Amino acid sequence: MKTYTQFQEDMNKFMKDTVMKNKGVQNIRKSLESGKIDINQLKNFAKSDDAKNLRNTAINTLLK
Secondary structure: OOOHHHHHHHHHHHHHHHHOOOHHHHHHHHHHHHOOOOHHHHHHHHOOHHHHHHHHHHHHHHHO
């Protein structure tokens, strides 16, 4: 079982290395920064392989 510190380190690494480098997340982030976010863009991302891969990676990170 992980300690709180180990869990926190794993989650920080996951957010920095995996989530922020994901192409779908980057596209949404650019849209948010420019103020041109579209609800359909969010819906499409939620159904995309990018979102599924993030979910699977997060689960694997938590179960290690």
